[in-house]
Amino acid sequence: MDGPTRAATRLDRAWSTLEQHRDRVAPLHLRDLFAGDPDRFQRFTLRHEDLLFDYAKQRVTTETMALLHELARAADLAGWIDRMFSGEHINPTEDRAAFHVALRSRSTAPMRVDGRDVMPDVRAVLERMRAFADRVRAGEWAGATGRPVRAVVNIGIGGSDLGPVMADQALIHWRHPGIDIRYVSNIEGADLTGALRDLDPATTLFIVASKTFTTQETMTNATSARAWLVGTLGEAAVSRHFVAVSTNLQAVAAFGIEAENAFGFWDWVGGRYSLWSAIGLPVMIGIGPEAFDRLLDGAHAIDRHFRDAPLDANLPVAMALIGIWNTNFLGARTHAVLPYDQGLRRFPAYLQQLEMESNGKSVDRDGRPVRHATSPVVFGEPGTNGQHAFVQLFHQGTDPVPTDFLAPVEPNHDLTDHHDILLANMVAQAQALAIGEDEPEARAAMIAAGIDRATADRLAPHRTFPGNRPSSTFLFRRLDPFTLGRLVALYEHKVFVQGVIWGVNPFDQWGVELGKTLARKVLPELSLDALPAEGQDASTAGLIAYIKATRAASDPPAALARLGSPQT
Secondary structure, eight states, rough: OOHHHHHHHHOOOOOOOHHHHHHHHTOHHHHHHHHOOOOOHHHHHHTTEEEEEEESSSSSOHHHHHHHHHHHTTTHHHHHHHHHHTTTTOTTTTTTTTOGGGGOOSSOOOOOTEEEOOOHHHHHHHHHHHHHHHHHHOOBBBBSSOOOOOOEEEEOOOGGGGGHHHHHHHHHGSSSSTTTTEEEOOOOOOHHHHHHHOOOOGGGGEEEEEESSOOOOHHHHHHHHHHHHHHHHHHHHHHHEEEEEOOHHHHHHTOOOOGGGEEEEOTTTTTGTTTTGGGGGHHHHHHHHHHHHHHHHHHHHHHHHHSSSOOGOOHHHHHHHHHHHIIISSSEEEEEEEEEGGGTTTTHHHHHIIIIIOOOOSSSSSOOSSSSOOOEEEEOTTTGGGGGGGGHHHHSSSSOOOOEEEEEEOSSOHHHHHHHHHHHHHHHHHHHHHHEEEBHHHHHHHHHTTTTTHHHHHGGGGGGGOOOOOEEEESSSOOHHHHHHHHHHHHHHHHHHHHHHHHTTTTTOGHHHHHHHHHHHHGGGGSOOOHHHHHHOOOHHHHHHHHHHHHHHSOOHHHHHHTOOOOO
């Protein structure tokens, strides 16, 4: 039996053992697990300095975790971790390394891709970013009229937007008070017009973030922003009001941006892993180079932990394995992230891309159909808003939703009474999801509150909470740049571990491309004088016809009839 066959057999055996174990432990309720183990909290928590990861409310036992660790070993997780940190081409469909860990390395050791140490280039770009950010923050970068920058508008999409927006909002307490940072991503014109509505072109700086400088949404917005600026200040102003984060220097120059104002990155940096690169320039301008360094420090601290900690003490590994247990063995197809900190309000959206774009795959690294479910649907909102929106389903819906709760122990504001209420709600929600309240308990609580027995009997089924709904809780002292770096890196590595075990490539995103390709074909068909294209399905043809008819006539059904399109 050759090596790959032996590895596959070991992986199959580990998977089968977990399925048998699941059948034995599935009937156990979390309230029984807590009752039977007074030390459950100590047994199922991990720490990284002040950061606590409590997974005692997950439906796992000591044996569950041991079997999950065996699954990770069978998938050669240690080998894959080593390959990632060694700069190997672990992105096979694009024949690239996935080397974002180099972007935040604080070590003097070389980090090589294809035999070349990339750290001198990484440090050089960071130094250019620091110098530029310092000039903008100090008012030394003057626009075309000689006035300093007072607003920065970042134009990007996907990883060029979600990461910076998330970090900028999370670290708003570190933001320069005299510089307004705004973000534009959506091709929908209201996004750009809303961002520009009250800005002065003479004091506005644009950052156009596109590796290829060809991304349709980004370049359409950038072109419109350019026209807005030129309409007031003229063509010569472009070079003082636009900088680029791109590697396509020819396209950057054609746009009117000088080469020294283009900040590059590398093909081994995936978009959703690019916050640490020049894509983070608006964040650095906002919070300053020193705070940005602390963001990198936090991520690097988790990188070292992930690379060096044993499996049973490794936070990202534990996060990933619990997710696999919930998804593949307990049948959960969703995962909620509820940050109990308003600064982290865009963290769930950031994780949606990180997780679903990375592991939302149906074929493995070798192009074969996957044998197990992969990424769950990720969503979330800040607490306590989520409690008044979708948490009803968590408690009493038919399908459990594994949940991550995150909160700082100390707030970045002075309303400590607010924060105590916030923390009390988070702790209580996790407790209620796990322990629940059965029908006799619900009935007794109502009677104790003065409700008559008949009413209590009638309402008891509606006020019963089954519990046994799994969750994990992250606590940390304060949300600051270092902690944010740790949190993001934890989830990055969690996604990587899950990709390894599912056997998928978490570093490509071909699913993004087809719709964009078809959009380029549909676009010219929206012109009123364009003839209907051949080969379109009836629905697509009907939608295009309706759009054109609505634009052309006050009576869309009559116009549709003239166009020969089917009507409802």
